[in-house]
Amino acid sequence: MSTDLPEEIAEERHLHGLQARMLSDRQLAVTDKFGLRNTAYHSAPPGDDTEALPVPTTLLIDADGKVLWMDVSEDYQRRSDPSVVLAAMQQVFDAPQP
Amino acid sequence: MKTGTKLGIASLVLALGTAVLWFYLVHQVSLPDDRTPFVVAFLAASALGFAAYIKGTSLLGGLPPVVGILIGLFLPLTIYISPQVLEEGGAIKVGDTIPHFTAVDGNGETFDSDSLHGHLALIKFFRAHW
Known part of the structure; x- marks a missing residue:
């Protein structure tokens, strides 16, 4: 977006x-x-x-559209570091969904 | 070579060298949180540029310091204006359900957020390409 x-x-x-x-x-x-x-x-x-x-913001959402994790960059010269997003995806998406 | 001309060249080299490192790190998304060393280097480049004019430069030697001064002042300004501010209380947060939306993609096709139902998804808001 x-x-x-x-x-x-x-x-x-x-x-x-x-x-x-x-x-x-x-x-x-x-x-x-x-x-x-x-x-x-x-x-x-x-x-x-x-x-x-x-x-600049990254959101991870579940199958029902609920926000599980998000990262808002308070500074445009730094955006969500890919490694941070990947780690969050592993943690959030690989966890059992409620 | 006049002292001012030498100072002017030093100003340009310092400003350009710092700017090259700066844009490399921007590209790598690895600018440090604390950008004080960059600000110091850029302002030092500007100071050298002004010192060059005070000392006096040759005609051609007057060019490098003006570039050094401009780069040296401009990039610290971008650091100053870079913080982002959200409207208070309005932003989506963890646990919220995303609002329904539609938007057009690069192929001119409309995307409907309803199509995300049943899927895990990553949504990213970018500034623009520039």
Whole structure:
């Protein structure tokens, strides 16, 4: 989920060989549903009309859509470290589901 | 070579070297929590740049310090503005059920969160590609 336009996603996906389904949330509609809009200072490059950005966040959800684990990056220069997410996935998803 | 010109080159080398390391670590998602050494190095590069002008540079020698000063001041600014703030009380938390949503993917197809039912899933909110 990002504020990238679908065509930007297609391009980036090709560039990085991403396998996951990448969704566009230009107007932050989904971001706001999750309450993850960054209300602090926002800078955008020239020509970019995004009003704000989500706070980088990773969520692990169970089969009923319940949040089992989440990581919110308080600092955009550091995002969820892949090793942290992988460890959480092992711990949360491999545990017996209630 | 004038002292100022030498200082200017030192400013540029320090600023560029620190910036290269910085962007490498950003790419690796391994910037340290404490970025004080980076701030010190960047500000030192700026200080060297200003010192170069005070000492006096040759005409061409005036170019490196301006680049050193700009890089040296800009990256600490990005550290200053990097903290993220959520609206209080509004954010989803562990134990909550995710809200229903639809969104368009890179192929122009609509994704419906209902399709996640019965599956474990990882949802990630990114800033944008830039």
